[in-house]
Amino acid sequence: MIYLDYQATTPLAPEAFEAMVPLLRDHFGNPHSTHRAGRQAAAQVELARDRIGAAMGLPPGQIIFTSGATEALNIAISGMAQGAPPGRRRIVTLATEHAAVRDTVLALEGRGFEPVLLPVRRDGLVDLDIARLAITPDTALVTAMLVNNEIGVIQPVDALCHLARAAGARFLCDAVQGFGRAALPQEADAVAISAHKIHGPKGVGALWLRNGLTLPPLLHGGGQEGGLRSGTLSPALCAGFGVAADLMQRRREADAHHVEELWQKALKLFEGWAVNGSLEQRYRGNVSLRRDGVDGARLLSDCRDIAFSLGSACASGSGRPSHVLQAIGLSDKEARGSVRIGFGRYTSVGELEDAAGAITQAAERQLHVANGAHET
Structure with missing residues (x-):
């Protein structure tokens, strides 16, 4: 074939696979346990977090591991909407966004928000003049995909981020297809990425959050990942993600x-x-x-x-x-x-x-x- x-999805890099095997076979401790086996596993998770952060090249922030980009995007969109001031009920995105963004934004209408789907031109790019009119002082969040998953166009996310900031709104970038292939927006409040789009394993993604931004948890439980995303992490998946990100940066x-x-x-x-x-x-x-x-x-x-x-x-x-x-x-x-x-x-x-x-x-x-x- x-x-x-x-x-x-992308083929798993051999280097990522090799990094995962020992954590699946030998060093299988729960990274949230305090004994030596747990601490060894946790060290690999933190090494992966550092590698991913270095590859993203963004300002200091938190990197929250998730089950994938869909969860990362849901946490960010729902969390920033929930934390928005009472007068900000508009959420602006593009008509061409991935369903993980588009459907989540539309679902917020049932919670009193006003979803706005910006049209795109024939070339697939957003018209910034239309975006400027849509991003008003009552906007809570603007979210846009860096690289479109279906047609590959690179949206002007830096310009959209600037418009959001000028209006006092948050900006979320879906960088799942763009991570390592186009520049990430340095002024974003949140960026979502996924391992299996960069030759890492399926089942793990990450959400980068700018320092100082706190969100309510989408999942409740053991309080892992700073209380934002409960659930036991897989050190093997995290390690594979970290190696894939490091390899992507070097290659x-x-x-x-x-x-x-x-x-x-x-x-x-x-x-x-x-x-x-x-x-x-x-x-x-x-x-x-x-x-x-x-x-x-x-x-x-x-x-x-x-x-x-x-x-x-x-x-x-x-x-x-x-x-x-x-x-x-x-x-x-x-x-x-x-x-x-x-x-x-x-x-x-x-x-x-x-x-x-x-x-x-x-x-x-x-x-x-x-x-x-x-x-x-």
Whole structure:
């Protein structure tokens, strides 16, 4: 199988795997216990926390381990909404946000908040003039995704953060797809990341909180993670996350160069296909493509030895059209003809060439059959 779905998840780095094994097999103490086995496990958790903090490159703050980015985003959104002054009931986000943000923001309407979903342009980017009008003095929170998971565009999060601060609102960045691939907003109040998007293990994420920001807990229990997120941490998952973050930081330039080479190759291999989203303001490892007359779902079925997708893995089984593709103005037909190719560190040029050939041939067969039926 050729794996081209890096936005859904990335292959686990061998270095991360090797760091996890001893903590699963030998050093299995509960990191919240006070005996030696517990202290040994806790030391590995704190080492991972330090490594992740260094890789993020943000001002001093807390790093709270979570079960993943969805939990981190829910903690931040619900917590900052709950802690907002009485006069601030507006929550501003983008129409193209991941469901973990979008659905959480919309759910807050039932608690007396006013969700505002900002539209995006055809290139997938937010119009800052519209954002400026929407972010008013009664805004509690502005939240935006750094790199869109479906179409790869890089939003102007620094500008959105500045608008939020000018209005006295908090700013949360969903950096799940952007961590290590685009600059994190230095003035943000909170940033959410996930291990399995950077060649770490699934089942662990983190929420960075600016020093001085306190949130009410979403989960109650043993009071772990400073009382914000109760539950026993997995030292193995944390260690794998930490090593993956450290490796990402050290390989940042090499990985970016490799992805750029693959991006340029993909544009040539998929000549005749249109790219969804901005060609300039994007992460090059995400290639969202469409072709008139092609059915993306049939392409997936016809190319079973290639792992690629129609859009977000989290919504792939919903049967609903992509809200991201709808938000950038694609027709239902254009959305149906869209697929997402994702590559990265472990993708070879040869794999991309073979996959592109198979996908293009399958598309040509579809078009041939459709044209024949039309002529008949």
